[in-house]
Amino acid sequence: MKKLAIAFLLLLCTSLPAQDKKPFRWGTDPTGGAPFVYQDDDGKYIGFEVELAAYLAKKLDREPKMVAGDWSNLPQQLNKSPDVEGGIDVVLNGYELQEDLAGKYLPTRPYYVFRVVLMTRKDNPAIRGWSDLYQRGGERKTVGVLGGTVAQEYLEKTFQKQIELLSNPDVANVIKLVRDKRLDATVQDSPAATYFLKEYPELAAVGEPVRPGFYVIYCRQDDKELVAKLDAAIADGIKDGTLQKIYEKYGLWTDDQERLLYWQSQPWPPPFHPEAEGKGEEKKDAPSPLPRLSRELAEAAWVTIKLSFLSFPIAMAIGLAVGVGRVYGPRWVRVPFTLYVEVIRGTPLLLQLFIIYYLIPDLLARSGIGFLGDLGRALTPMVAGVLGLAINYSAYEAENYRAGLLAIPKGQMEAAQALGMSRFAAIWHVIVPQAIRIVIPPVTNDFIALFKDTSACSIILVVELTRKYNELFNFNRNLIVELAFLTAGLYLLMSYPLSIVARRLEHRLASLKGGAA
Amino acid sequence: MISVTSLTKFHGTHRILNAVSLTVNKGEVTALVGPSGGGKSTLLRCINGLETFQSGEVDVVGQKLAGGKPFDPKSLQKLRQKVGMVFQQFHLFPHMTALENVMSGPRYALGKSRAEAEPLARKLLERVGLKEKADSKPANLSGGQQQRVAIARTLAVQPVAILFDEPTSALDPAMATEVLAVMRDLAAEGQTMIVVTHDMDFAERATVVHRMKAGEIVKSGPPNEVLKDHS
Ligand SMILES: Nc1ncnc2c1ncn2[C@@H]1O[C@H](COP(=O)(O)OP(=O)(O)OP(=O)(O)O)[C@@H](O)[C@H]1O
Numbered sequence: 028m029k030k031l032a033i034a035f036l037l038l039l040c041t042s043l044p045a046q047d048k049k050p051f052r053w054g055t056d057p058t059g060g061a062p063f064v065y066q067d068d069d070g071k072y073i074g075f076e077v078e079l080a081a082y083l084a085k086k087l088d089r090e091p092k093m094v095a096g097d098w099s100n101l102p103q104q105l106n107k108s109p110d111v112e113g114g115i116d117v118v119l120n121g122y123e124l125q126e127d128l129a130g131k132y133l134p135t136r137p138y139y140v141f142r143v144v145l146m147t148r149k150d151n152p153a154i155r156g157w158s159d160l161y162q163r164g165g166e167r168k169t170v171g172v173l174g175g176t177v178a179q180e181y182l183e184k185t186f187q188k189q190i191e192l193l194s195n196p197d198v199a200n201v202i203k204l205v206r207d208k209r210l211d212a213t214v215q216d217s218p219a220a221t222y223f224l225k226e227y228p229e230l231a232a233v234g235e236p237v238r239p240g241f242y243v244i245y246c247r248q249d250d251k252e253l254v255a256k257l258d259a260a261i262a263d264g265i266k267d268g269t270l271q272k273i274y275e276k277y278g279l280w281t282d283d284q285e286r287l288l289y290w291q292s293q294p295w296p297p298p299f300h301p302e303a304e305g306k307g308e309e310k311k312d313a314p315s316p317l318p319r320l321s322r323e324l325a326e327a328a329w330v331t332i333k334l335s336f337l338s339f340p341i342a343m344a345i346g347l348a349v350g351v352g353r354v355y356g357p358r359w360v361r362v363p364f365t366l367y368v369e370v371i372r373g374t375p376l377l378l379q380l381f382i383i384y385y386l387i388p389d390l391l392a393r394s395g396i397g398f399l400g401d402l403g404r405a406l407t408p409m410v411a412g413v414l415g416l417a418i419n420y421s422a423y424e425a426e427n428y429r430a431g432l433l434a435i436p437k438g439q440m441e442a443a444q445a446l447g448m449s450r451f452a453a454i455w456h457v458i459v460p461q462a463i464r465i466v467i468p469p470v471t472n473d474f475i476a477l478f479k480d481t482s483a484c485s486i487i488l489v490v491e492l493t494r495k496y497n498e499l500f501n502f503n504r505n506l507i508v509e510l511a512f513l514t515a516g517l518y519l520l521m522s523y524p525l526s527i528v529a530r531r532l533e534h535r536l537a538s539l540k541g542g543a544a
Numbered sequence: 545m546i547s548v549t550s551l552t553k554f555h556g557t558h559r560i561l562n563a564v565s566l567t568v569n570k571g572e573v574t575a576l577v578g579p580s581g582g583g584k585s586t587l588l589r590c591i592n593g594l595e596t597f598q599s600g601e602v603d604v605v606g607q608k609l610a611g612g613k614p615f616d617p618k619s620l621q622k623l624r625q626k627v628g629m630v631f632q633q634f635h636l637f638p639h640m641t642a643l644e645n646v647m648s649g650p651r652y653a654l655g656k657s658r659a660e661a662e663p664l665a666r667k668l669l670e671r672v673g674l675k676e677k678a679d680s681k682p683a684n685l686s687g688g689q690q691q692r693v694a695i696a697r698t699l700a701v702q703p704v705a706i707l708f709d710e711p712t713s714a715l716d717p718a719m720a721t722e723v724l725a726v727m728r729d730l731a732a733e734g735q736t737m738i739v740v741t742h743d744m745d746f747a748e749r750a751t752v753v754h755r756m757k758a759g760e761i762v763k764s765g766p767p768n769e770v771l772k773d774h775s
């Protein structure tokens with residue numbers, strides 16, 4: 028039986044269409060951007076990692092094939108077979124040599140030494156170095172980072188609550204916010220910093236780049252052969268100057284890179300806890316990070332609660348006004364309100380948040396009217412998030428209310444008007460209170476849905492629960508399961524009471540109708 | 545007090561009222577009788593502006609509605625405060641208690657405060673025999689009780705005339721009796737009213753009876769004359 032299976036497998040392999048070369052599938056997140064992997068004006072992928080991958084593939088006598096994925100989930104792709112759709116052989120995308128990752132996947136030797144760089148506007152006198160980030164009485168400085176990166180971890184450890192740390196999955200967005208004076212500073216890996224300092228002359232690197240780290244390629248645990256080949260290729264590339272040529276092309280060759288050669292011949296990976304090593308004992312059990320992680324998640328859950336409870340009442344108010352306008356308003360009200368509902372419902376929340384937080388302030392700044400520009404700059408992620416959710420949900424609430432209003436029998440309006448009430452008074456005192464009761468169940472359901480939709484606000488730098496989970500997950504890949512359960516638990520803890528309230532309300536409503544009130 | 549002058553109404557091409565004229569004097573009870581589809585409800589609805597009409601005029605103590613154009617909302621509201629309406633299906637506001645229903649006109653149409661509106665509302669509930677039901681919601685009242693609350697609600701605005709559109713035909717006979725008793729009391733106190741009814745007992749006690757058929761008033765006069773050949 029077993030033999031048969033093996034024979035079958037062999038047959039399968041040999042019967043595959045003969046390819047000239049085996050592919051070298053390298054996983055990357057092209058949205059992570061320049062100068063790692065990005066598109067040139069013709070839409071072709073370029074970047075120092077694209078060229079590095081091409082070089083490595085050539086040394087391996089394989090065909091380079093870029094496979095795009097979400098950055099923080101790239102290592103997970105290695106858990107799957109390389110031959111499935113979207114499967115990869117290696118992760119090659121500015122991933123640092125980290126203990127938790129090195130425990131699960133095999134790291135190659137380093138191909139680049141990076142540091143983190145503090146960037147701010149040239150004309151910002153308040154930040155001239157790292158120490159200026161400390162609070163010192165005044166307002167906390169706002170610092171944007173790429174979520175889940177070394178920069179974020181470094182800032183959290185070093186400055187803790189002294190700065191307001193905002194994270195976002197898109198480097199270019201963060202950099203633009205600093206240029207537009209909406210963030211005080213940003214901290215980036217040196218390659219990104221180098222690239223964007225060229226792109227945005229308004230910005231400058233201040234203070235010394237700090238915390239050197241290694242970029243490595245991660246492979247499957249059992250892919251020792253591939254790692255050995257890649258290590259050899261990297262070492263050759265360093266010795267014969269190929270890597271230097273690639274890096275220089277992108278302006279990325281620094282003194283730090285001189286150390287690359289040294290590390291090619293050292294024990295690898297180097298010890299992660301050199302201080303503990305000296306004591307010659309078994310590695311001491313570090314205190315479990317779970318209490319700290321739980322606390323951080325709980326704080327993020329509080330942000331989720333704030334977003335929901337601030338935005339939903341606004342959504343209900345706008346929704347009611349729009350719903351009433353659509354049912355009872357004159358034509359010149361009905362038409363724009365209908366348009367409003369259709370446009371808002373027909374476009375994704377993410378896009379709306381993007382427009383509110385990035386586009387509108389940008390337009391206001393360009394309007395040249397001073398106070399409008401200031402208004403745009405003062406727009407915080409939280410306010411934009413609340414506004415975005417409120418507007419998005421107002422369209423759905425408007426539809427709920429419209430349905431509720433239309434369900435009220437015509438006789439109610441006639442009876443109210445026959446008493447001499449104005450149309451407005453009749454709507455407000457007679458129709459709306461009844462409609463509101465009817466729509467309580469769908470509206471509470473929407474509130475629960477909104478709770479979960481708050482996660483969209485992470486694209487505008489709000490760190491709510493889902494975002495926090497994603498970030499913590501990047502630094503604690505050995506606690507993935509615990510983190511997932513904690514996060515799901517927190518969501519449940521928040522939405523379950525709501526469900527109960529919703530059910531109670533529905534029950535009361537039913538009994539009202541049934542006449543037992 | 546109320547005068548309707550050659551009122552004509554179409555629904556599309558279908559003529560529902562054809563040059564109807566009618567006057568109602570103060571203190572009179574006017575009964576409208578006639579076969580189904582004759583236009584009785586439509587006439588009442590035109591008198592308090594729930595329906596527009598193509599030509600003719602309605603005048604309630606000086607408040608006028610003219611046919612052929614949309615009504616002005618302000619004067620419509622004034623007219624409705626002068627002429628109340630009681631519907632066949634009661635149309636009580638289900639989210640308000642009986643008392644709140646009765647206060648709703650004074651409060652939301654006349655702009656009185658709750659404190660101002662409450663004494664009269666309680667008195668009216670007592671008058672229709674429902675003092676104890678002040679805090680009940682409509683869902684917990686019988687049909688007859690609901691219709692009596694609806695009458696009290698109309699009275700609370702203190703209209704000069706009240707229009708009743710078959711106020712008892714959705715009720716079983718026992719309940720109809722209690723509603724008719726209230727209406728008779730009102731009539732005895734000199735309340736001007738126009739009543740569409742199939743109840744011959746009530747019609748017989750009216751001041752004037754108009755028989756309507758196919759959108760026209762075909763016969764008018766004292767009850768014994770108009771009602772005698774039909775029974
Ligand atoms: N909204 C409408 N659209 C079209 N025709 C209508 C409408 N309302 C009433 N009609 C028509 O107008 C005519 C008069 O109706 P109306 O309800 O006034 O009669 P009625 O005398 O009150 O009858 P009933 O005794 O059955 O209540 C009927 O032929 C009816 O079909």
Ligand SMILES: [Mg+2]
Nearest residue numbers: 584585586710
């Ligand atoms: Mg009728």
